[in-house]
Amino acid sequence: MTTDIRDIPEAHVDRALDLAHLAFHAKVGDATRKRQRELLLGCERVGAYEDEEIVGFTAAHRLGLSVPGGELPVAELDFVSVAPTHRRRGVLTGMIGELWRRCAADGRPLACLWASEEAIYGRFGFGPATEAYNVEIDSTRPLDLRITPDRRPLRLLDPAAAVPVIAPLYEASRARRSGRLSRDEAWWRWSVRSDGEDDDDNDNDGPKRVVVLGDKGAPAVGYVTYRVGEKGTVTVGELEAADAPAAAALWSYLASIDLTRKIQAWTVAPDDPLLHFAADRDQVRVTGQWPAMWLRLVDVAQALTARSWAAPVDLVLEVRDATLPANAGRFRLTADPSGAVYEPADGPADLALDVRELASCYLGGTPLRRLVRAGLAEERTPGAARLLDAALETEYLPFTGD
Missing domain, CATH: 3.40.630.30 (Gcn5-related N-acetyltransferase (GNAT))
Incomplete structure (x- = not known):
């Protein structure tokens, strides 16, 4: 059957909750379910329907996320669930793709979540950004x-x-x-x-x-x-x-x-x-x-130019992004404490990395040079990773407790 990705109306919220509790093997009482329902009524709800049955569900809270030097709009994903009978059939990929389209339309450069299964979300460009x-x-x-x-x-x-x-x-x-x-x-x-x-x-x-x-x-x-x-x-x-x-x-x-x-x-x-x-x-x-929080840079350029920078840096980054090709390519990042410019570049790259590694470094919690040593990023110009780390550094480590 064809899976249809569309909004979940208020009338179907209880059905969506039933699916989430099934997927997470959760048993909740009446008071908790009432509060979950109240939260869901205030956020975006994307469902995967098959013959009018909900086989996939994800919610996105419209929130702000503190980033170095300010705050950016973020889609905070919640209740991400797929029916056990419909795993590995592209249901989650379809729902995530719809969320990316909505983020682009609304000018939300970031998405985040707490991962119940960490192996899933790297392939969608999420990286662990806080510990x-x-x-x-x-x-x-x-x-x-x-x-x-x-x-x-x-x-x-x-x-x-x-x-x-x-x-x-x-x-x-x-x-x-x-x-x-x-x-x-x-x-x-x-x-x-x-x-x-x-x-x-x-x-x-x-x-x-x-x-x-x-x-x-x-x-x-x-x-x-x-x-x-x-x-x-x-x-x-x-x-x-x-x-x-x-x-x-x-x-x-x-x-x-x-x-x-x-x-x-x-x-x-x-x-x-x-x-x-x-x-x-x-x-x-x-x-x-x-x-703790896994972060996705939905719009890399907007995310990088909106945060503050601790030190001057001028590097060409080769960014890979398998699911959002607009982020992929070579770009020159020129930044200092007064601001940043991020624009396409033709020259050789100083650093090559996937968008998930860039997300892990974005808030200043993960030094890029550790990812280089782990073989997850490539330093093509000696010292480039340390320069970018110095520019990304923050006084306090990023932290998410929610």
Whole structure:
């Protein structure tokens, strides 16, 4: 049968969710399904239909992504799923191709996702652009620190009222660190506010808690969201702090909660100050490291000329892009802290690489010279990779926690 790629109307959203839960072997409760449906109603929905049956589904949230020096529109892919009976029949390729056409029409130069199966997305030009650490802290004793925590008071807030207090801190983090997605009211309601409903997928955990650091009536200098499980495990949702002493105060608070034994944080930035100011690394351990956000440069020229540059660079890049040929070819990148120009070039290339490797380097998290050593990019002019790395460098490593 012929597969038809088209919009999924509101009337078919529940059918699309059924397919996503089938593909991901997910069992969700009524409250979670209600919130998923609410999110889907606010984003693009592309479906693959066969004889009016939905056999493929992907959603794209219209968000902004912080990049060095600013922000760019991004299609944040979600619920990417194909019926198990229709794998390897071009369904996903057709849906992704439709999303690329929409990104080009709307002027969105970037797309991103969290990959459930990492082997899939490289062939569509996605590269791992941010990394995250899993961190575990033994909280059977006070957290041993090398710095003095911020002494300002801690306050427990009702999650439903917390957003106006904590959102400015998140926005400040987006201004200094790339890889962070914009958040609207629906996202904050999904992630932080309980709206009086328990999260039915966390039956063994307590309710969401929000603690902020700072004097009442003054802007907060840090916040943490967390839950406490029945076995005494504190699971951190998100921790943002204006500086290291503020972060130390919040981590110390988490370690001091009565009747708990362990802190688990599943997404911590690789350059988080905790990993340096913790005095005992047997107490604070990194238990995992993994690619977080996968990034696609849908429009390479727009992406490169819109970000800021840390140092001058003048190189010819030979870019390969199997699925978006407009990005492929030889281009001269001339950039410095005042801006960048990216235009076709006829001369020999200094560097040759696939668009997925360029995406991995774009936010400043992956040095290109590592990819050269791995055989994934070719340095044709000695020293060219180091020059591009210096220009791409950022003060903070990119990080995505959403």
